[in-house]
Amino acid sequence: MDDAEVVILWGSNARAAHPIFFHRIIRAVRRGATLFCVDPRRSESSEWADLWLGIDVGSDIALSNAVAREILANGLENREFIERATLHFGEYAQSVEEWTLERGEEVTGVPAAAIRSLAHTYAKADRAQLCWTLGITEHHNATDNVLALINLALLCGHVGRYGSGLVPLRGQNNVQGGGDMGAIPNKFPGFQDVESDEIRGRFEAAWKASVPPRKGLHLTQMFEAMEEGHLRGLYVIGENPAESEADVNRARGLLEGLDFIVAQDIFLTRTAQMADVVFPAAADWCEAEGTVTSSERRVQRVRPALRPPGEARTDSHIICSLATAMGHDWGLPAAEEVWDEMRSLSPMHGGMSYRRLEENGGLQWPCYDEDHPGELFLHSRLWADPPGGPLAPFTPVEWVPPVDRLTEDYPVRLTTGRHLDSYNTGVQSGSLKSPIRIGGTIDISPEDCSEWGVSEGEEVRVTSRRGSITVPARVDESLRPGLVFMSLHFPEEVDINQLTIEAWDPKSGTAEFKATAVRVEKMPAPVG
């Protein structure tokens, strides 16, 4: 990152959401890198950019297609790389053909000259990084958004090289690790397919148990299953769906209708309050031994600094005890034993012994054996001659406007994000006595404020097709008219998920948080 010539932050306000990563961007910018920010808001990150592109919410694919078209129209693509290391280029080129700059401008709202500038600078750079976060992935077409960006990187050969690459920024400390470890419905640890007989066989042999041969449900599907009545009980570990689900009213109703909920959490969350049984858990990062994996696929150790309070126990302790109670005596294995078993089954973690993690300050997967240093960049194989492994496919993606249309009744686009000192639903950061806390507000452009006669701090009513809440207004210069912003952090004060939409991305299961249609109304003056 430090040596990149061009950095694009796409749908990511890293300055607030990933501040330490942003230090690296600052360093690169100081060394002369050109920074582009693609974000509907002129966010804190955008303030550092050489060029900020204020796109319309949900038009990312349109923008990336237009960028690709511009690159192709000027012959700036990396032909050599495309030919040796990729598949389906022709199809892709065909698919973006209609995305002229003019069309791009029309759909995204970004002036053609700016799209052109991004396209040319990115394509001509020797080393360019493309980074994104939830701005990209919390959409109903999240996977397509990501694919659209990958297409761009492939087009210019900006993958798998020193100083060039794709950088997905994870929102939570161990989302990556959760996925790596098989906490997704269709994978074993190490992203190994559950539905492959061979792989499943290995796990069954090691675990001396049989594993269902079909993939499970992701979160959104679970709620659908609840709706249909197939799913009757839930064991919730460290999640708070009663607050974090989009269209939260529906989610709560469904949870209430379940026969049985077990919640395991360090907090008595709203979900835990609804549960039949609650297991108090230790905080994994400071009260337990284990590992986490960061966005850059770096596996690092966490260690207990504190004894857990009261009757709280570590997650593995709770799970093993539960197994014992259910008639399988797993004992209480140390975290390292669990880890070692996992890496015996997941090749890409094979070389990551606790000792090596310690010595190296963490290792980046894949790390196949104890002599392997871990990989600084993925996909460097694409540059090998001949490219090792399968070629990288282009995936044409089609732009679809946000599901929640803007209409006369709901004329304003609501989008969501994070503030620097707060975090997700706020259960952790809530007790941080931050001197810079911006409470739960709806942020509105100065123009809309004056148009609607709303002033700073005034309570307004925000209504979407799903619900309605009242919330204080905050004037925010980073917004343009027609765009309002709310943070996710204060469910107790502001139940934003009452407003958001439950459309979800069929490929990844992420819900659309980022593009809700609302109307904002001044509250009637109190009578008398």
Next chain:
Amino acid sequence: MTQPETTETANTVSLTIDGSPVEVRPDATLLEACRQMGTEVPTLCYLETLTPVNVCRICVVEVERNRTLVPACSRIAEEGMVVKTDSERVRHSRKMILEFLGSSVDLSAAEDEVGEWMEQYQADPARYGPQSEPTAAGERGRRHPGHHGEVNGRTAEGVHQPTKVDNTLYVRDYSRCILCYKCVEACGIDAQGTYAIAVAGRGFDARISTEMDLPLGDGACVFCGNCIGVCPTGALMFRSEWELRRAELWDPDAQSVTRTVCSYCGVGCNLELHTQDNRIVKVTSPQDHDVTSGHLCIKGRFGYDYVQNLGDVDRSSIDEVLAAARRPAPE
């Protein structure tokens, strides 16, 4: 393809330090050269992760054919240099600098080495006379450059003043400030890019300040605590540490440090949790960790309270004091 290509330029530079030859890479500083050969050079304003400002001058060494001593921390080694790190002149300047600091600043919470150097160089700050009275709160922040009050020589003027406690997270006790500029660099150009603090005023009245000397929360500060992380003297201190010290419960011997990973975003910042009595009392990040270089954000630095703000569960002896730290102003 995992490493950038390095262009080999001139290979090494040879010089002599305290009579022994040493070879270093071309852009090495004298400090790096000294460290390479195991020669100790004291430093105060220098930190690997920050641009050298070379202002404390404690690291000065003697270089032949240079009229004055030179700061080892920033001077680049040159071919054929002859360097002395422990000559009479070097020892004298270091001693005087330590005396100047000791006679004007409260060094009681400074890094341990400072005390050791005081002994090593036989610094005697007391010989400048008794300390002047502390100034009233805010007084130093309003001084106008180019003017100062009556000087009678009966006391040694110092920078002592009341601690600035204007938020729940950390305090600024500028009685302890040696003006090493580290906090300014960490806040601004070298890491955080926030520029909430800078040096204001001039001469002996120079001080670290926000604009208009505003309370931290009213300025640009984002409470990342990166300034605390680099402060060598304890001038910048976690509110929790400050409250515990006030209550005389701060006990470094009873503390342990555990390295773990931050529980918030996905960047993977390493934390060092300093715990005492099963409570986190402050958080640092290892400077040599290549994700953070020692820097954190507000969540990683201060966002730990949720694991120990437990009401009555397991109430421990220091919880009262930590609770006081959660109040905006001290009692």
Next chain:
Amino acid sequence: MDLRFTDAQPTAAEREAVESVIGPARVDSHQRVRTASNLRIFAKGMQSVADRRHLLLPALEAVQSEIGWVSEGALMHICRELSVPPAEAWGVATFYSLISVDPSPPVVLHVCDDIVCRRVGALELMEGLEANGQTPNTRWLPSPCLGQCDRAPAAYIQRAGEDDQVLVSIDPRTRPIGPDGSVVAANGQQESPAAPQAGQAHLRILRRVGTVNPRSLDSYLAAGGYRALEEAVEMGPAAVVAEVKASNLRGRGGAAFPAWIKWEAVANSPEPVRYLICNADESEPGTFKDRVLMEDDPFSVIEAMTISGYAIGARKGYLYIRGEYPLATRRLRSAIHQARDAGLLGESTRNGVSFDIDLRRGQGAYICGEETALMNSIEGLRGEPRNKPPFPTVSGLFGKPTVINNVETLCNVLDIVADGGSNFASVGTPQSTGPKLFCLSGSVRRPGTYEVEFGATLGDLIELAGGLPEGRRLRAILLGGAAGSFVLPDLLEMPLTFEAASEAGVSLGSGVIMAFDQHTDFGDILARIAAFFRDETCGQCVPCRVGTVRVEEALARIRRDPQPGDLELIEEIDLAMRDASICGLGHTAAIALRSALELGLLE
């Protein structure tokens, strides 16, 4: 950058003052101007932020001089316009003693109480002012040397919204300004000094002083002005550098460094962007020679800078003048305009030279005369000296190769080019070539700026200035300024050359010769010198920041009740300051003091 500002807004007048120097508001500023396009795209890289930073001090100065002080609203406005973090702007504003961040009356009188003025009535004057109290319209403050020691006592008046003014030869028994801020008639309003030797035929560097009209380019041209530039262009840049080398011209700003070494280094630099700086900060107590040149022969400064810029390949020169020189500033500004209008300065001149000059005013900081502090000051940073190496010839202003020379040094270049370097070198001694200006003040009959050839003795100069007044005997001389040293009359025979001075263990510094008679209270003088350095140190390095305070305290003890060990303590402090400080201020801060103590002047 995601900067944060307070909500304070400027008044219309403040806004206008800022606009007068930095131009109209720009859409890419941190004002967040909300145009339709700004709500969609916004282009502002770090480079465009960096490019505007140098306007910080001029913007602060503009507000200070129009309004009389810099309010929070004005400061925030400047920060938003220039994308400067407010804390840094605050750090810069509070560095300069002529900038006030507290509400101030429209008239502020800075009364010099420095070495010379305090001996001829400044203290009385201040007592009178004190007794009268401050008024709603006026305030007074003591000031270090104002560079008017030949017409002491002096005061500098800052006037909000009007031209600043200097009062000289003030009658200490009167009030120099009335309660409304107007100058009371009996007191000397400043006029051009015209050196005592003005008009004498043998003068070289002072030859136009008092004989040409400093306001008129035509007058300058008629006196042979701009012929040197023509000659230089004929010769070509390399030949100009060669002549300067042959002349062996050494710097007149204090360090006596050979000018050609810097010129050659920059002229040969691979870096295409280079700068020339004319150091006109002249704040060394007792120094006023550059003022004479700038006030009475401003065009020669401009022409000399142009030749120098041409020779070293710089397209841009900065003239950094101390804020307390309003008359010189006005004359130089006018000279610059006239030269531009006449096609003698600017993008492409009649001579085919492309060189322009930006005049910058200091705002009350002696340290900004130090070359690297001066560069930081121009760049909009605090005026803190940089550690060297790298030297300015390698990395100077804005990190580019830079030649910085004193006003007098540069003015010598005119004759060097016109008459040839070797002719110049034939004047004086082999190591101290050419004419030299000395600033005579204190106990002499005719204080003023005098030109001699190198080789004249200390006694010759005292003689030139008319010797001491009736009944006064020479007790000591402060040679070289507050950063120089005291010498006794036994050195009157010493030729004033760099080599002779160096042999005697003293320095000519900036050419200060300040005479003290038998009635001098040296304790008082030394205390003022100690206070001066303590006030003027930038404060970044420990030995100087604290050392100057400890010296002042030790001196106070010695004056009250000398104890064994006091002298040794000052010696010890001096040694550390000389050895370990960053810049010349720290290196020299205790020298005068020590010399006086060693010479027994306090006994």
